[in-house]
Amino acid sequence: MAQEDVATVVEKSVTFTAYKPQLIVESQKVGDAVAFYKAVFGAEETGHSLYPKRKADQELPHLVSAELNLAGTTVLVSDVSVNSGSNANKGSMPAILETDDVEAAVAKAVGAGAVKVEEEVEGEEGGVKGKVTDPFGFTWIFVSPAKKNENDENKEV
């Protein structure tokens, strides 16, 4: 984005419609984590994606991510390996914010002191649209609300 465009975008009003914590877990541990949150917190699974590239000799497909309803909040449990292009670490919990304007959200955050994080490689899940780290050390991922539906699909091939 050219520098002159940024100033315009910053002035835009941006609406944030949903907050979803993303729980990044160790590779191939999404299933275990989902089982734990179901058993302990009574979480309900509302969607998931499977590894599309699993080996033929593997009996069980691995979950690459799962969306849970946990105490009324939508929580996304994700395998750290699908976040390999980013600075995500297992045990970290970036916050996903649904917004009507991802670019404006990034520009607004950066204008207020946040640092833009390298765009993730487009992955099986459609990729992340915008990602910033705020001055207090927290990572925020901006996605458009339409993205949500992709997590409801069963991506098994």
Place this chain on the structure above:
Amino acid sequence: MAQEDVATVVEKSVTFTAYKPQLIVESQKVGDAVAFYKAVFGAEETGHSLYPKRKADQELPHLVSAELNLAGTTVLVSDVSVNSGSNANKGSMPAILETDDVEAAVAKAVGAGAVKVEEEVEGEEGGVKGKVTDPFGFTWIFVSPAKKNENDENKEV
């Protein structure tokens, strides 16, 4: 709690009624963080606590914690110094879960493989009731719903 009690407690049905991310920020940075989240995400402040022990020569009281409505989710921004008795670090984001039975929640989580974290020292905010780290590296803080009101009070003295 005696060992035989744990087994009984684990069988109990525990209800979780709210999920609140807690954003632990550097000492005396709660005000800055709140200003940032208001400016960038349009967050609304729904409650806060002030440092009760501030020095007389300080003009402005510091926020020790603030409760925000951020994209429909209640987020608690807290000063790392009020979490000094715990393993909390700035930039970390434990999840607060409101539950009708804190003890049962801890027992259930521990029974499923979570590790109980040392109880925090009772602080200005009334302290934390139960805290566990799950097998995937995430920290969960269990509080009773009544606790919520304490954050709405202005603790200035």
